[in-house]
Amino acid sequence: MATANYTSKTTGGRQKDRRYLVIPALALLFQLTPAVIIGIIAKSAYGQPQWLPETWERPISLLVLGYSAAISWLLGSIGAYRLLAHCRPRIALLLIIVCCVPALLAGAVYLRALLVFLTLA
């Protein structure tokens, strides 16, 4: 009985521990979203048929870039924090490079694009 309890706790503990992997994975997967949304905006405004008015296209695009930058950085940073705080250093470094760094760089690209489009950079 005691053995069964121990096993159950250990398994539960491992499952709980692995939750630190969720946010880095989300950070990486999220990068599909801005690409898809911007593709849809571009097609809607400049493709055939053209159903998104040009006056709407710009504010929507800027919002998408802004939110994408913020979400990418948030997920990338929180993911990196959780990996560093809960994981072995080598594994943390590997996962940060694979999942968090691309998200952080993509976030920087979105922010850069936003600032350029606003003539601020």
Added chain:
Amino acid sequence: MKKSSAAVIAVLLPCLAYAAIVALTEQASGNTGTTPGREKRAALAIRDNVTPFQKWGSRNFTLPYLNRYYDAAWYFTQSDTRDCRQLFLARLDEALKRYPQVDLFILAHDNRLVTWIEGLPAEQRERLRLVYNTGCYDLKQGPLWLSLGAKAYVGHPGYSVSPVFYFYFLRRWTRGIKLADAIEESNALMRLIITRAQLFSFGKLKMDKKIQESEAFCYGDRELHL
């Protein structure tokens, strides 16, 4: 790792990412100009029929700069080669009548937009100032544009990566940097990007040829500024 150290690193990472992107794509430039006389100038830009994404990027990049630094700006996106001709010429006619300085930004692959302009009255065409053309192989149009009245023409000699140049050039030109300097700086940054792209292409990109074909040159008054 301690949670406080992890938190510090997590906060620093986005800053480092932004710094990396800026460092990879820009160079610090102390070359800044002023841009008085906004009320005297107008600009027109025309984008040819490319992919929706390219149209999206061109317009979102170009139009805000033109709106900010020119008193009047018009931007056209074509759906086919002859699309927008009437409207473009009507707006150009209006701009040339109202403003002493009119700049043209032709964001189109190998194009013959110059033939559209020939029909305008000569005294109006004298108000054309800068004509920038992204079109591949369109540098050769320079003498023709100057003969039509433009003060300066900037183009690319071969199969170019002109969008990279244009990304740097428009922002420098609108900042008031002298045309010659804006071209020089933008060419230098474009060379940097091509050099870096070559590293990632594992030697497939013929860097010297690409640079030679892409470097922008200027006909006419290189001392012009916004």
